[in-house]
Amino acid sequence: MPKYIIRGGSCLSYIVIKCGGSVLDKLPDTFYKNIVELMEQYHLKPIVVHGGGPVVSNLLQTLDVQTTFVNGMRVTTEEILDVVEMGLSGIVNKKIVREITAQNGRAIGLSGVDNMTLEAEPLASNHKLGYVGQVASVHLTGLNALLDKGIIPVLSPLAVDQQGQRWNINADLAAAAVATTMQASLYMITDVDGVLHQDTLVPKLSAQEAEEMIDSGSIYGGMIPKVQAALNSIEAGVRKVVILNGAKKNSLMDFFIEEKTGTVFESVQRRNKQTVAEEVSN
Ligand SMILES: Nc1ncnc2c1ncn2[C@@H]1O[C@H](COP(=O)(O)OP(=O)(O)O)[C@@H](O)[C@H]1O
Numbered sequence: 001m002p003k004y005i006i007r008g009g010s011c012l013s014y015i016v017i018k019c020g021g022s023v024l025d026k027l028p029d030t031f032y033k034n035i036v037e038l039m040e041q042y043h044l045k046p047i048v049v050h051g052g053g054p055v056v057s058n059l060l061q062t063l064d065v066q067t068t069f070v071n072g073m074r075v076t077t078e079e080i081l082d083v084v085e086m087g088l089s090g091i092v093n094k095k096i097v098r099e100i101t102a103q104n105g106r107a108i109g110l111s112g113v114d115n116m117t118l119e120a121e122p123l124a125s126n127h128k129l130g131y132v133g134q135v136a137s138v139h140l141t142g143l144n145a146l147l148d149k150g151i152i153p154v155l156s157p158l159a160v161d162q163q164g165q166r167w168n169i170n171a172d173l174a175a176a177a178v179a180t181t182m183q184a185s186l187y188m189i190t191d192v193d194g195v196l197h198q199d200t201l202v203p204k205l206s207a208q209e210a211e212e213m214i215d216s217g218s219i220y221g222g223m224i225p226k227v228q229a230a231l232n233s234i235e236a237g238v239r240k241v242v243i244l245n246g247a248k249k250n251s252l253m254d255f256f257i258e259e260k261t262g263t264v265f266e267s268v269q270r271r272n273k274q275t276v277a278e279e280v281s282n
């Protein structure tokens with residue numbers, strides 16, 4: 001087994017990799033290869049949760065259906081739900097499964113609806129967003145059954161409630177819910193190097209700094225739910241979340257080994273532990 005540093009003194013066996021729609025067409029083969037390597041060489045349990053907003057928007061445009069976003073969330077009617085399901089659980093989900101297969105990995109695609117993996121409730125702040133939900137519970141049976149067999153689950157962010165109603169979940173929120181339930185580290189893969197402030201990468205971001213950047217408009221659009229999901233995950237006990245550029249070759253593995261790029265969110269407790277460890281080693 002290759003040598004690698006486990007930072008913070010613990011081995012997190014689950015890793016949630018959120019793959020954003022913004023970067024889907026720009027992901028190099030190494031991205032999928034790295035996921036397979038994390039499972040086969042580093043004995044981690046990766047779960048891919050994906051978005052695909054641009055694919056859904058293109059489908060809607062082809063169908064001549066208007067679509068609007070409020071703070072990075074798509075206003076979702078029953079008609080739009082059909083297209084979201086078609087685009088995400090169909091086109092995008094199967095593309096990712098094929099790409100992992102091409103790297104000699106084994107992957108099974110499922111939607112949050114399957115086996116009620118993602119149980120939905122209406123979004124807390126859902127004023128006029130329609131069928132936009134949030135995750136009430138993550139049911140892990142299906143995901144664990146696949147991981148135990150060495151199969152990588154690829155999860156699309158649709159969810160279902162107790163009445164059988166589908167809900168459209170922002171993929172960052174879905175990934176954060178899975179990471180929180182599994183107490184996994186969360187890698188949010190997107191098309192920029194991380195959170196930028198005046199075109200400069202912000203390597204670490206606290207909740208207060210993030211709120212200021214959202215209020216000032218320096219964080220906008222799809223980066224808002226991403227940063228909020230990262231902060232909520234940390235608040236709920238996830239030790240590390242990183243926003244990373246997936247378009248760069250090997251970025252996933254490079255971060256895993258060296259932690260040099262991206263914007264990192266960490267719990268205060270973990271930061272303190274690391275500082276103590278570093279002081280001891282000095
Ligand atoms: N402060 C910021 N730093 C970096 N990107 C930002 C920022 N504010 C807004 N963005 C936008 O957020 C986008 C990423 O969000 P989004 O398109 O929803 O990604 P994904 O599909 O990967 O989830 C970036 O491409 C950028 O246009």
Ligand SMILES: CC(=O)N[C@@H](CCC(=O)OP(=O)(O)O)C(=O)O
Nearest residue numbers: 020021051052053073074170171
């Ligand atoms: C409620 C909501 O906005 N859902 C998103 C789900 C996909 C998504 O989040 O995709 P990205 O990760 O590519 O942004 C949508 O309909 O586009």
